[in-house]
Amino acid sequence: MNDINTDVLRSCSHWILFVSSIAILPPVCLTLIRKTKARLQSRIGPPLLQPFYDLIKLCRKSETVSSTMSGMFRLASVAGLATIILLAWLTPWLSYKPWSPSADLFLIIYLFALARVFSLLGALDSGSAFGAFGASREVTLGLLVEPALMLGLVALGLFCGSSDLRMIFSYPQTIGGGAAAGAGAAGIWLLVGIAILLASLIELSRMPVDDPTTHLELTMVHEAMVLEASGRNLALIEFAHALRMSIFFGLSAQCFVHALASVCRINTLTQGILSVVGIFGIAIFVGVLESLAVKLQWRKVPEFVAYVVSMSLLAAFVAAGNGGIKL
Amino acid sequence: MNSQVVFLESLFLLVSAAVAAFALSHKSQVSDKAMSYLLCAIASFAIAASFLGGSQIVGYETSAPLMLGVFPLTFLLDGLSRFFLLLLSAILFAIGLFSPGYLSHLKGKISGGQYWIAFFLLALSMFGVVLSADAITFIVMWEVMSLSSAVLVASDHTHQSVQKSALIYLGASRTASGLLCGGFLWMHSLTGSWNFASWNFAQHQAIFPALLILLGFCIKSGVWPFHIWLPYAYPSAPATVTAVMSGFMSKIPIYGLIRILIQGGLSSPEIINLMFVLGAISSFWGVLFALVQNDLKRLLAYSSIENIGLILLSLAISLKARAASLPLIADVAMVAAIFHCLNHGAIKSLLFLAAGSVDAMAHSRDLHRLGGLAKRMPWTMACFFIGAFSICSIPPLNGFASKWLLYQSLFKSTLLFGSYLDRGLFLTAICLLSAVGALAIAVFVKAMGVVFLGMSRSHTAEHAVEASPGMLCAQVLLAACCAGMGVFAPSLVSQITKIASSSTRPITTAPIDFALPIPLLAATLFATALVIYLLFLQSSKVRTFKTWDCGFGPLTAKTQASSDSFAQPLARIFRPFLKYETKATISGRDRRHFPEQINVEVKIVSILESRVYLPCLAVISYLARGLAKLQAGSIHLYLVYVCSTLIILLALGTVL
Numbered sequence: 001m002n003d004i005n006t007d008v009l010r011s012c013s014h015w016i017l018f019v020s021s022i023a024i025l026p027p028v029c030l031t032l033i034r035k036t037k038a039r040l041q042s043r044i045g046p047p048l049l050q051p052f053y054d055l056i057k058l059c060r061k062s063e064t065v066s067s068t069m070s071g072m073f074r075l076a077s078v079a080g081l082a083t084i085i086l087l088a089w090l091t092p093w094l095s096y097k098p099w100s101p102s103a104d105l106f107l108i109i110y111l112f113a114l115a116r117v118f119s120l121l122g123a124l125d126s127g128s129a130f131g132a133f134g135a136s137r138e139v140t141l142g143l144l145v146e147p148a149l150m151l152g153l154v155a156l157g158l159f160c161g162s163s164d165l166r167m168i169f170s171y172p173q174t175i176g177g178g179a180a181a182g183a184g185a186a187g188i189w190l191l192v193g194i195a196i197l198l199a200s201l202i203e204l205s206r207m208p209v210d211d212p213t214t215h216l217e218l219t220m221v222h223e224a225m226v227l228e229a230s231g232r233n234l235a236l237i238e239f240a241h242a243l244r245m246s247i248f249f250g251l252s253a254q255c256f257v258h259a260l261a262s263v264c265r266i267n268t269l270t271q272g273i274l275s276v277v278g279i280f281g282i283a284i285f286v287g288v289l290e291s292l293a294v295k296l297q298w299r300k301v302p303e304f305v306a307y308v309v310s311m312s313l314l315a316a317f318v319a320a321g322n323g324g325i326k327l
Numbered sequence: 328m329n330s331q332v333v334f335l336e337s338l339f340l341l342v343s344a345a346v347a348a349f350a351l352s353h354k355s356q357v358s359d360k361a362m363s364y365l366l367c368a369i370a371s372f373a374i375a376a377s378f379l380g381g382s383q384i385v386g387y388e389t390s391a392p393l394m395l396g397v398f399p400l401t402f403l404l405d406g407l408s409r410f411f412l413l414l415l416s417a418i419l420f421a422i423g424l425f426s427p428g429y430l431s432h433l434k435g436k437i438s439g440g441q442y443w444i445a446f447f448l449l450a451l452s453m454f455g456v457v458l459s460a461d462a463i464t465f466i467v468m469w470e471v472m473s474l475s476s477a478v479l480v481a482s483d484h485t486h487q488s489v490q491k492s493a494l495i496y497l498g499a500s501r502t503a504s505g506l507l508c509g510g511f512l513w514m515h516s517l518t519g520s521w522n523f524a525s526w527n528f529a530q531h532q533a534i535f536p537a538l539l540i541l542l543g544f545c546i547k548s549g550v551w552p553f554h555i556w557l558p559y560a561y562p563s564a565p566a567t568v569t570a571v572m573s574g575f576m577s578k579i580p581i582y583g584l585i586r587i588l589i590q591g592g593l594s595s596p597e598i599i600n601l602m603f604v605l606g607a608i609s610s611f612w613g614v615l616f617a618l619v620q621n622d623l624k625r626l627l628a629y630s631s632i633e634n635i636g637l638i639l640l641s642l643a644i645s646l647k648a649r650a651a652s653l654p655l656i657a658d659v660a661m662v663a664a665i666f667h668c669l670n671h672g673a674i675k676s677l678l679f680l681a682a683g684s685v686d687a688m689a690h691s692r693d694l695h696r697l698g699g700l701a702k703r704m705p706w707t708m709a710c711f712f713i714g715a716f717s718i719c720s721i722p723p724l725n726g727f728a729s730k731w732l733l734y735q736s737l738f739k740s741t742l743l744f745g746s747y748l749d750r751g752l753f754l755t756a757i758c759l760l761s762a763v764g765a766l767a768i769a770v771f772v773k774a775m776g777v778v779f780l781g782m783s784r785s786h787t788a789e790h791a792v793e794a795s796p797g798m799l800c801a802q803v804l805l806a807a808c809c810a811g812m813g814v815f816a817p818s819l820v821s822q823i824t825k826i827a828s829s830s831t832r833p834i835t836t837a838p839i840d841f842a843l844p845i846p847l848l849a850a851t852l853f854a855t856a857l858v859i860y861l862l863f864l865q866s867s868k869v870r871t872f873k874t875w876d877c878g879f880g881p882l883t884a885k886t887q888a889s890s891d892s893f894a895q896p897l898a899r900i901f902r903p904f905l906k907y908e909t910k911a912t913i914s915g916r917d918r919r920h921f922p923e924q925i926n927v928e929v930k931i932v933s934i935l936e937s938r939v940y941l942p943c944l945a946v947i948s949y950l951a952r953g954l955a956k957l958q959a960g961s962i963h964l965y966l967v968y969v970c971s972t973l974i975i976l977l978a979l980g981t982v983l
Contacts, residue, residue: 062868066875068782070701070708074864082856086848101844106734107722109761113768114721120768124776124888127699128874132776132888139772140896143765150761154738154754163738227875232867236859302900320741320750 014098022088025276026242027051029249029283036287051242055235063231068127076122077233081240083115088243092169093250095257095268095275103165105153109146112203115244116142119237123225134224137298141209141221144305145202151312152195156255158319159188169254185262188315193255195311197282200248202305204241207290209301219295246279249286253278359430362443366450367423373416373454377409384831386460395463401522403460406826407834410665411457411582414672417808418574419450421801422567425680428795429567432687437482437565448475449571456579461521462511465583469507473500473547476576479568480560492563499556503546510539524831529592537588537598544580550639551609552935554632558616561628562692566683569624573631574676578668581638585665589642590832594650603643607756610636612904614766618773619898619905619931621890623682623692626774627675630718633763634671637733638664640756644736647749656739658835662823663732669823670725670812674717677805681711684798685778689791694774694890699783703791708779710802715771717809720764723849725809728816731843734760766897773893782884814849817841891929898931906932 030051038045047053065073090103090111120138123131153165160168202209205221212223226237257274260266266274296304389400404412430439448471455468477500481493513536514526528537542553549557561569593599613632620626645660684707686692689700701708717724720731734757741753783789793799812819820841827835876882898907908930915923957968 059863062870064870064872066873067871068699068874070705070780072701072780078860078864079856081859082852085855086852089851090848101847102842104731104843106731106738107843107848110720110722110727110731110764113719113764114716117716117719117721117768117772120772121775121780124772124780125701126874127781127882127884127887129882129886129888130875132781132893135772135776136888136893136896139765139769139893140900143762143769143897143900146765147758147761151754151758154741154757157738158742161742163735232863236863298896299899316754317751320754321747 011098014096017096018094018098021094021276022085022243025250025279026239026246027055029246029279030242032280032283033287033290036284037291040288040291051238055239058230058235058238059232061231063233066126066128066228069125069228073122073125073228074233076118076125077229077236077240080115080118080122081236081243083111083118084240084243084247087111087115088247091247091251092165093247093254093275095254095272100166105150105157105163105165105168108165109150109153112244113142113146115240119225122229122237126228128228130224130227134221134227137210137221138205138225141202141205141301144302145199145308148195148305148308148312149199149203151309151316152192152199155188155312155315155319156192158316159185169258184318186259188318189255189259189262191311191315191318193252193259195308195315196248196255197252198304198308198311200245200252201286201289202301202308203248204245206286208293208296208304211290211295214295219298249279249282250275253282359439359443360427362439362446363423363426363430365423366426366446367420369450370416370420370423373412374420377412377416384829395467398461398463398521400464400467401460402458402464403831404458405830406828407582407585407830408457410823410826411578411668412454414578414669415450415453415457415575418571418672418676421676421680421805422570423801424804425570425683425798425801426567428798429565429683429687431795433483433565436485441478442482442565445475445478446568449479449568449576453571453575453579457582460523462515462523463521465523466504466508466511470504472576472579473504476500476568476572479572480564482565482568483563486563489563492559495556496560499546499553503543506539506543506546510536510543513539523587523591526587526591528588529594533591534595534598537593537595538601540587541584541598541602544583545605545639548577548580548635548639549609549632550605550635551612551632552939554609554613555933555936555940557632558620558625558628561631561679562622562624566624566679566686569628570676570679570683573628573679574672577631577635578638578672581635581642581664581668584639584642585834589646589834590830593646596647596650599643599646599650602639603647603752603756606636606638606640606643607759608636609633610640610763611759611766612636614763614770615901615904616931616933617770618766618894619891619907619929621694623685623694623697623774623778624679625692626694626770627678627682630767630770631671631675633767634667634675634718637730637760637763638667638671641667641733641736644733644740644753648736648740651744651749653740653743654836655839656736656743658824658837658839659732659739660736661827661835662820662839663729663736665823665827666732666816666820667729670717670729670809673805673808673812674714674726677710677714677802677809678718680798680802680805681707681714684794684802685711685791687798688794689785690787691785694777696785697778697783697788698781698785698884698887699779699788700791701779704779704793706799707794707802710799710806711779712775713806713809715775717813719767719771723810723813723845723852725811725813725816728813728820728841728843728845730760730764732820732841769894769897773890777890777893781887782882784884784887784889814846816845817843891927895929904934906930906934 028048031046031048034050035045087108090100091108092103116138120135123135125131156168157163162168201207206212210221212220214220222241226234229237253275256278257271260274261271385404387402394400452468452471452475456465456472459465459468477493477497480496481489483489484493514533515521517532517536518526520526527533546553561573564572610633613629613634613636617626617629617633620629641660641664645657645664648654648656648660682692684704685697685700688704689697691697713724717726720726737753737757737760741750741757744750744753821838824835824838827833874882895909898905901907910928910930912926913922913924915921
């Protein structure tokens with residue numbers, strides 16, 4: 001009886017922790033990036049909760065919708081956010097995650113594709129050239145980044161002998177994983193972690209692929225696509241984008257934590273804390289990168305993607321050569 | 328009811344329906360409605376027949392009057408053929424619903440009598456091909472199918488482009504039939520039997536006939552590099568014909584591959600690797616060329632090439648795994664192939680019917696003349712979107728379910744195959760497939776956005792109205808199938824394994840487990856979206872205004888991104904394959920600030936067509952010019968030919 005109670009309690013606390021992470025982490029990530037950039041430019045920067053204030057402000061405003069638009073525009077932002085929330089539930093981007101039905105890596109990749117298709121359709125609905133060119137660039141970036149991301153995750157899958165991300169990210173705790181796996185394993189985790197991080201910069205349209213802070217929508221990707229959104233609609237889109245960012249940073253951070261776990265022993269609590277700290281660390285890193293790097297010329301982007309693909313390829317061929325663990 | 332009786336009755340009904348159609352069609356005015364309902368009735372009877380038979384294996388052989396010379400027509404109905412018949416009947420049923428409304432828009436363009444004779448012959452022969460149990464029956468039915476579909480492609484034969492398409496299609500299908508006949512004759516000389524059941528491709532001598540048969544099937548289904556005919560034939564035919572050609576006829580070669588080669592125990596690694604490579608290349612090639620198309624049906628035709636490639640790839644993986652004695656992977660890949668046949672059949676016929684509605688209502692298939700149909704044709708849009716999402720293999724829909732199985736088989740192969748070369752090959756295929764998936768998204772987002780969203784690009788598109796209820800019914804039915812088959816994929820997969828293992832020679836060994844809880848995911852997704860909508864957007868105040876125009880005055884349809892400009896960044900990346908070139912000329916007095924005219928030309932060259940097929944054709948027609956001298960037009964000369972042939976034959980007869 002006592003056992004059951006503690007189990008229920010534990011799963012309840014997991015759920016509470018998880019839901020609050022979904023609500024809090026994304027805006028905090030955004031602030032961290034902005035704050036880092038501000039500090040490097042000798043400014044004070046926004047307060048920690050600024051993205052929250054922005055979202056609340058947007059929710060109070062009324063929406064403006066173009067007369068050209070069909071219902072697709074508003075449907076797209078709702079469905080996009082719903083998909084990202086589903087993804088946040090399925091993907092193991094935090095160490096403390098409640099039960100989820102499946103986290104197959106191919107399912108995850110294609111759910112991200114679903115979210116992307118909705119944002120593309122929303123952008124095309126207004127009949128504005130800004131939205132359409134943003135969409136056209138987004139679709140190009142999607143093509144470039146999706147194989148890299150998939151290869152990276154497949155490399156992990158091959159290494160751990162399963163295509164389920166839950167299995168993959170609990171692998172160090174099982175036999176053959178953990179500190180026993182040694183430096184080779186750490187190498188694969190590290191490579192994939194870097195690949196996911198670089199891929200997320202492209203996927204989330206951040207520097208050096210796209211500058212989210214310019215004032216010229218003509219050159220942008222994400223901001224050009226959401227140009228017509230306003231009020232609550234924009235709030236939904238912005239939150240979905242921030243949550244997607246946390247998921248990607250979280251996945252990457254998880255890889256780094258596991259790289260660490262395969263050379264030294266760390267317990268569950270430390271791992272949980274490290275996974276959040278990792279996300280913050282990556283956000284700060286992105287802030288530094290955005291202050292130092294310049295935006296790449298659009299035609300040079302495939303070259304940048306080539307780095308990501310080669311990271312993933314390297315990891316995948318090492319993992320395929322290993323043959324993984326036969327389960 | 329005895330399944331043999333049901334089976335015989337369904338065949339009898341089909342034959343008599345075709346005859347009735349033939350008799351009725353001789354009248355100058357054929358009622359499209361009557362013919363369509365007849366088609367619906369036959370299709371629903373066939374659906375019932377394929378269900379009622381249960382899982383029994385039924386064979387049938389025609390007796391004396393209904394024979395081809397000395398050969399009886401032999402038929403076989405087992406799990407596999409029942410499955411394909413079900414798909415065919417469902418597509419025919421939807422087309423029957425769609426036809427009356429659609430054909431009324433084609434009045435004057437096609438002749439009803441000729442159309443319906445050919446259509447019923449096509450339907451009958453497709454049933455026949457799927458049911459045939461020996462090579463003679465197969466090739467007879469196959470020929471009827473090829474010729475009747477060629478007649479249908481040439482329906483609107485007053486246009487020169489349609490004539491050209493029909494000619495190219497005829498050429499391709501003749502070559503395919505020739506190769507098939509060669510392969511069949513060769514197998515007959517090896518085994519002494521016409522019956523597929525007694526053909527064994529595992530033996531070493533069977534490699535060349537197997538190659539001939541494979542090539543014949545590849546040509547007919549439009550696998551790279553034999554896909555040239557597809558983008559010509561599909562756009563030229565009426566939408567109803569394209570729907571059945573792309574939805575089902577392109578699966579018949581796949582069915583043939585399974586029935587003849589795979590059940591015949593094909594095991595030669597060279598042929599399997601050839602299938603693998605052809606499948607992988609055509610999936611990529613198809614989707615890449617689909618990206619730069621500006622004709623909606625042509626775009627869908629290229630996407631068919633992609634999907635046939637995926638199916639061929641799955642079959643190759645299954646064979647490779649079986650050869651490496653990994654039965655689990657072989658089963659998963661085989662189910663992926665069969666499931667994808669079903670999915671692609673439903674999706675592509677849906678998309679072609681929706682494209683047909685757009686063509687009929689907005690009077691154009693040109694993406695530069697469409698746009699903004701969302702408000703005028705909302706139901707057609709909803710159906711097209713479901714089809715497009717599905718073919719991009721977006722999760723809760725059916726396209727994802729089969730592609731997931733394909734990914735799983737590739738993943739497990741990379742994990743479990745012994746040789747490093749094979750593992751590398753499978754890993755490359757995973758990478759290629761994900762690129763294909765991302766490109767498919769680009770293709771169909773372009774199609775959805777340019778056709779349905781934004782502003783109308785032409786006067787006709789601006790005044791389009793929603794399609795007739797019958798046309799919508801057909802599309803809604805198919806769209807519901809797509810969504811249903813996606814959400815209930817787990818139970819469908821177990822049904823397919825049952826079918827595959829209950830056919831004459833089982834092609835799978837054990838039931839496989841579809842491990843994704845898709846119904847749960849779909850329900851969660853839907854519930855979350857609903858909650859978000861109710862919480863946030865429902866109560867939000869909405870003001871309608873115009874799209875942001877930077878303060879320069881009203882936007883026009885021309886200021887939107889066109890189909891070409893949307894695809895341009897991607898096309899640039901792949902310009903070596905596409906031979907993609909853009910040329911922009913800006914003219915006017917002060918052309919920098921106030922251009923009077925801007926011309927942008929986009930040029931794409933199909934390398935295969937211009938560098939391989941056209942030179943080959945030139946050589947053939949050059950050689951044929953020599954042969955033309957034989958045709959002198961003099962009856963005396965012809966009599967000499969006849970006489971000399973007779974003498975040579977007699978001499979040969981006595982010598983041999």
